[in-house]
Amino acid sequence: KHIQTIKAGLYGGCGEC
Amino acid sequence: MVHTYACEGDYIAIDTGSGSVHLLDNVAYDAVNLINDGKTPDEARAYLANAYCDDDAQVLDELLELKAAGLLFSDEPAVDAQPAGDVIKAMCLHVAHDCDLRCAYCFAGTGAFHGQRALLSLETGKKALDFLMARSGNRRQLEVDFFGGEPLMNWDVVKQLVAYGRGLERQHNKVIRFTLTTNCTALDDDVAEFLNREMRNVVLSMDGRPDVHNRVRRTREGGDSYDSVIPNALRFVQKRGDGQYYARGTFTAYNLDFGKDVLHLADLGFTDVSVEPVVSPDSAPYALKSRHMDAIMAEYHRLAVELARRRDAGEPVNFFHFNVDLDGGPCIKKRVSGCGAGCEYIAVTPEGDIYPCHQFVGEKDFRLGSVLDGSYDRAKTEPFRASTVLTKPACAGCWAKYFCSGGCAANSYHKNGDITEPYALECAMQRKRLECAIWLYVTARK
Numbered sequence: 001k002h003i004q005t006i007k008a009g010l011y012g013g014c015g016e017c
Numbered sequence: 018m019v020h021t022y023a024c025e026g027d028y029i030a031i032d033t034g035s036g037s038v039h040l041l042d043n044v045a046y047d048a049v050n051l052i053n054d055g056k057t058p059d060e061a062r063a064y065l066a067n068a069y070c071d072d073d074a075q076v077l078d079e080l081l082e083l084k085a086a087g088l089l090f091s092d093e094p095a096v097d098a099q100p101a102g103d104v105i106k107a108m109c110l111h112v113a114h115d116c117d118l119r120c121a122y123c124f125a126g127t128g129a130f131h132g133q134r135a136l137l138s139l140e141t142g143k144k145a146l147d148f149l150m151a152r153s154g155n156r157r158q159l160e161v162d163f164f165g166g167e168p169l170m171n172w173d174v175v176k177q178l179v180a181y182g183r184g185l186e187r188q189h190n191k192v193i194r195f196t197l198t199t200n201c202t203a204l205d206d207d208v209a210e211f212l213n214r215e216m217r218n219v220v221l222s223m224d225g226r227p228d229v230h231n232r233v234r235r236t237r238e239g240g241d242s243y244d245s246v247i248p249n250a251l252r253f254v255q256k257r258g259d260g261q262y263y264a265r266g267t268f269t270a271y272n273l274d275f276g277k278d279v280l281h282l283a284d285l286g287f288t289d290v291s292v293e294p295v296v297s298p299d300s301a302p303y304a305l306k307s308r309h310m311d312a313i314m315a316e317y318h319r320l321a322v323e324l325a326r327r328r329d330a331g332e333p334v335n336f337f338h339f340n341v342d343l344d345g346g347p348c349i350k351k352r353v354s355g356c357g358a359g360c361e362y363i364a365v366t367p368e369g370d371i372y373p374c375h376q377f378v379g380e381k382d383f384r385l386g387s388v389l390d391g392s393y394d395r396a397k398t399e400p401f402r403a404s405t406v407l408t409k410p411a412c413a414g415c416w417a418k419y420f421c422s423g424g425c426a427a428n429s430y431h432k433n434g435d436i437t438e439p440y441a442l443e444c445a446m447q448r449k450r451l452e453c454a455i456w457l458y459v460t461a462r463k
Contacts, residue, residue: 002045002076003030006459007343008088010036010419013350015104015361016158 019090020416021049024456025322027463031455033416034091038343038455039083040463044073048080052090096353096407103395104154107357109364109375110145112137112175113166118200118242121233122269122295122303132379136171137367141389142178145365148388150189160194164364164375169203179215198222198265200234201246201253209253213260221250224266225278225292232271233303251286263337266292269303273312276320283327283334291337294446296376296428305442314449321453325460341420341454352406355422359385359401373401376427401426404437411439421447 018033021041028046030039041049044065051061058077066074083089115134116123126132137145146161153159161182163175175197182193197212198220204212212219223246224230231241254262264287268275275292282290294313297304305313324334346352356362359373366378369389377383386392406412406423415421424439424447432440 001079002042002048002073003079003083004040004463005037005083005088006040006462007036007038010034010094010349010352013348015102015106015156015350017347017351 018093018414018416019049019053021046021053022452024318024452025460027456027459029452029456029459030089031416032089032091033419034093035088036343036346036419037083037088037091038459039089040459044069045076045079048076049089052080094349096349102154103152104156105149105152105361105363106156106158107160107162107362108145108149109162109164109362110137110142110178111165111364111366111375111378112142112163112168112178113170114367115170116165116167116200117170117202117237118167119235119237119239121235122267122297122301126379135367137174139174139177141367141369142174143181144369144388146178146182146185148365148371148391150185150191151391152393153191157191158194159191160196163195163197165198167200167202168197169199169208172203172208176211179211194218196220200242201250202242204246204249204253206252209256212253213256213258216260218261218263219253219257220263220265221253221287222265223247223250223282224268225272225275226281229272229278230266233267233269247285254287261289263289263291265337266290267295268292269295269297270305270309271303273309274316276316276323279320279334279336280323288333289335289337293338294443296431298431307442310442310445313446317446317449317453321457325457328457328461338450339454339457341451341458343455343458349419352419352422354405356425358426359398373398374427376425377430380430400436409437409439411444415444415448417444417448417451420451 020031022029028041028043030041030049048061048065051064058081062074062077080089113136115136149159168175179195186193194217195215196218197216200222224234227243230243234242236242264282266278272278279290279292294305295303321339324336327334362374364372364375364378365388369387371385371387372378372383385394385397406418409423412418412423424443426436428440428443429438430436
């Protein structure tokens with residue numbers, strides 16, 4: 001293997017953040 | 018769009034459309050860059066077979082598998098980019114347009130925001146909180162940041178407004194997240210006890226090494242301030258427990274080796290540190306210029322390497338600008354809309370005037386209204402409401418757009434005269450910080 005996926009894949013819109 | 022870079026022997030690819038992060042070997046790194054350069058998979062395969070060997074050329078199959086899975090060269094997400102609604106949920110409350118320090122780089126004009134020195138009255142403060150409640154719609158989580166100037170110069174009003182806000186919480190079934198920024202000169206045990214009880218975050222202003230700090234953070238009388246603020250801040254942090262705080266510094270052209278200031282603060286005992294680039298007119302002697310960028314990039318890199326070493330040695334330092342949350346990060350709407358200045362987020366002055374954020378205070382063209390009479394010029398908020406990372410031409414081709422959200426509207430305005438035109442140096446520093454942050458994430462998991 002030449003590639004190690006460290007994090008795969010970017011809910012919400014509630015506006016509370 | 019895929020961004021590739023090398024850091025300390027690690028080859029990393031960031032897929033803009035999916036947010037995926039991949040660690041590559043040198044063959045895969047070349048393969049991704051060949052595709053980025055416009056080569057077809059067959060052309061890339063032929064090139065790699067010649068440069069490496071036939072087996073290595075099979076990396077193209079891995080690339081195509083990841084592409085099919087939507088994790089590399091992926092399409093960007095469809096985002097409902099409708100402008101933000103009418104609610105206001107966060108307020109920067111200027112309780113003091115005065116300060117007991119005279120910091121050279123203060124964007125607030127040493128506290129007075131280029132106007133008269135003034136303190137917020139309790140009555141105006143209450144009207145500001147009432148305004149927030151009335152405008153917050155169905156939002157339950159609200160934020161109020163006590164800001165200045167130096168908020169502790171109006172300490173009784175801060176305490177009374179917190180008490181008033183707690184009453185409003187019960188009355189309206191909402192939660193106010195109070196925060197405060199202080200220069201620590203008046204941060205005694207009584208103040209610390211109150212802050213630790215009531216403030217969800219406290220920002221402690223200090224710049225790092227004594228000579229760096231004292232060069233710009235002067236007292237009213239022109240003296241040094243390091244020796245009077247650091248003991249106060251350390252005593253506060255020791256009592257803070259698990260409560261959130263940041264030792265927050267500013268770096269300028271005077272200390273392009275700002276990583277040493279981050280580490281100095283960490284060595285003093287501050288585990289949560291943010292040292293951020295100065296925002297200033299280009300004419301200022303300490304202003305950051307294009308010619309400083311190479312040194313700044315190298316310093317961010319050196320800092321990342323040292324923070325990785327400390328993390329691996331069990332002595333982690335939380336450096337704010339290397340925080341990137343890939344596991345529970347903000348939703349796509351938040352990523353697109355950013356800080357909310359001028360729509361969800363406003364600033365209120367001691368006179369009750371409303372501005373899009375603290376960095377616009379004093380810019381009369383941006384005055385939105387007043388909490389005293391409840392006026393609010395919605396038309397003036399429209400440019401802020403409509404401005405997202407998807408509407409800024411400079412952001413369209415940027416790999417970092419879903420992490421940075423399009424930059425600071427105030428910086429854009431003050432540097433380019435247009436809130437929709439990002440400040441290029443800010444963009445360059447942001448991209449470098451993201452590369453460092455994602456490298457730190459990768460090295461913790463590879």
